[in-house]
Amino acid sequence: MKPILSIASTTIGEAIRRKVLLIILLIGVLFLFVAPGLGVLSARSETTVLRGMMLGIIQLTSAVIAIVLTVYMIPNEIERRTIYTILSKPVTRWQFLVGKYLGAIGALGMMMALMSSIMILVFWRLQSADVSQLADLAKAPVMYFIQMCLLASVAIFFSTFVSPLVNFFLAGGMYLLGSLFSPFFQTLSENPNTAQVAKIFALVVNTILPNFSNYNVQNPIINPNQTIQNEGAYYLQVTIYGLFYIGILLVGGILIFDRREV
Amino acid sequence: MKGPKKSVLYGILGVCFVGQGLLMRGLGYQPSQSDYDPVTVENKKTGVFRVVKKLKPGVDKPAFQGIYSSWSRDFAPRKTVAAAGLSPDQLLFALAGFREMIAGILWVRADSFFDTGNYDAILPIIRLVTILDPSQIDVYATGMWHIGYNFTDEEQRSDRRYIPSALALGKEGCRQNPETYEMFFETGWMWYHKIDDDYPQAVKWFEQAQTKPDMIPARKNLLAMAFQRDGQPDAALDTYSRLLNKAESEFDKDQAFGNRQLRDTIQNNIDTTLVRMVQRGWVAEKEGRPLTGYDTDPAFDVGFSAKATIIDSRVIKFEGTWNVLPVGTRVRVVLRDKDYTVNLDGKDTDVGKPAGMNWDYSNDVNLDPPRDRTFMMDQLFVRNRRFSRKVDLSKDPTMYPFTEKEYWLEFYYNPRSAPPHIQDKFGYNGEGMTDKNFLRNDVRPGQKLPNGKELPQKVVYVRLPISRDMILRRGEWQDKVPVIKTPNYVETANNYDKDETLIDIPSLRSGGGAEKK
Structure with a gap:
């Protein structure tokens, strides 16, 4: 366990020193501060727009950070040959991979926590939201964090056998597909004109692909007019789902990385 | 390989794969959107109305509800729009975040098109805004009115071919916002005022609007008006009586001018309806008595x-x-x-x-x-x-x-x-x-x-x-x-009848028969 934690803490340190990540984070934070002023551009209720916009900024920024952070992680170590010094120590490849992954989500968690805190602060100061409203609002970033952990595991998995550029588009594509496929599948299954074959195909794909849309819980937070049934059970279910899927990708990554020549 | 054996890793892989599939799909029949009925409930503490989705009678609870089924019930971005067959690019728009912001900006843009009279340009904006932000009731209501009323010819006759689309937009607005009365009322209004012929439909939609707790009391009178138009003055009277009871209790609680005015208006409407029911022979007809002497006799x-x-x-x-x-x-x-x-x-x-x-x-x-x-x-x-x-x-x-x-x-x-x-x-x-x-x-x-x-x-x-x-x-x-x-049409150059005989319409104000020349 110790080697894993050592690699993870080193990875966090590296991540927060990377300028490109800090710039992305800075842009996200700037948008979060500017967001309250943009509500006037819209005809919609200011609170609704602000909620939607802030959650959108956090999600988008986190996704970009998650991909940029993880796609270079393994290839950089190989390219700079630092991996040899690590693997020559009593550290196995699986510990290296898991350590890198934990470090990535640790850094990601810190950055997301910063953005979420700013959002909470803005709502508390400008919108005079009470504790229960703020707690409701905080649910979405927590779910986004699990979503980004899943995204990071997708990128880590691909980084064991493809180049960073390809990985960037692969992981991004998977995120887009996994976010869109549930509503798309819903459209297909509820449309009476859809062929049975297409429905079965959509069902299979939707079951196999990592489903990022499970974590898009912002709709009832932005428009709070629907009671969510068994909310706690749902969050628990999607968290376990995320852990299972992260497990699949990490084990898959370990198996591939283990066979790779470095 | 050092560390865990490959067989263990494959075992973990298998367990995780089955586990995620099971969590996603659940066990047994998974209810879809159409298996739920939206029920509006009031939060007693906050006074906010919310929708609770309840399984329709006859639909069994799943043995274990999967994530997908729960998500599509509670979190999906407005299922009925998706079910209406959106293209992937529209879905992409709807899911890319900032939906409410973009929808709001588009709606502001539509306003400038209103000002310049470019009505055709407003239609796609209305559609896009309702897709992006289906909770924006103003857009549904304004869009419905715009489609139903504003497409006119040179002589201000509206294009009636648009009315089914306006009604469809209203119905979609109701499906998307079942917690509030507004779209039910607007749809009813379209039947009552614009179509002005098929009153059972107006009654149906106004009745549904009345079931919503947030309906403005003054607007509830319209259900009674629709009942009268539909030839059911007794149902109108029942409605007024119910509204009067409520208005009186509100006035007892708070003797504000608005409450007084509402109560008096309903009382006045009840009086007028009762007089009309009697004078028009409706009560006699209902009781099977001859209509002789009533205003409607002779025809x-x-x-x-x-x-x-x-x-x-x-x-x-x-x-x-x-x-x-x-x-x-x-x-x-x-x-x-x-x-x-x-x-x-x-x-x-x-x-x-x-x-x-x-x-x-x-x-x-x-x-x-x-x-x-x-x-x-x-x-x-x-x-x-x-x-x-x-x-x-x-x-x-x-x-x-x-x-x-x-x-x-x-x-x-x-x-x-x-x-x-x-x-x-x-x-x-x-x-x-x-x-x-x-x-x-x-x-x-x-x-x-x-x-x-x-x-x-x-x-x-x-x-x-x-x-x-x-x-x-x-x-x-x-x-x-x-x-x-028509075969009975008689040509005449005279557009004015010199002997202008008034038909015998007893007016409520004069209290009886009008003068006959």
């Missing part, structure tokens, strides 16, 4: 006759007689394809009906009306017992394409739509109205009385065939003036 002969002269290509002059002297009569004239068909589920379906259309034929919001269909509807105002109106259809060929060969020219009068001073004589269902030639009771459904008797809905209706060649003054009609008229 008044309206003496309808009509003539249509195609004075130029696509220009029609309507003339005719209507023996009712008091101002307020409007005779509906419709010129439409003989088979008013639209493409539904891949096949052409005739949605035409006498002097109207099956307005409710579409559940899909199609902002492109059937452009190859022709449907002109207008009102002929009666003055001095005659009507005369020139209708010019030549300036708007897209609205009146005349692609078919055969058309119906229809004249229609429904006493349910009449103003109260005329309805006092004609009754709620036309009991006090007759016509030697064109009285029909098979055009619109009648009213079932509590005693089981069927009260037929009397209307004046006649339809005359007319061809495209006649309307366009082509072929044999190039040099001849086509004239279509």
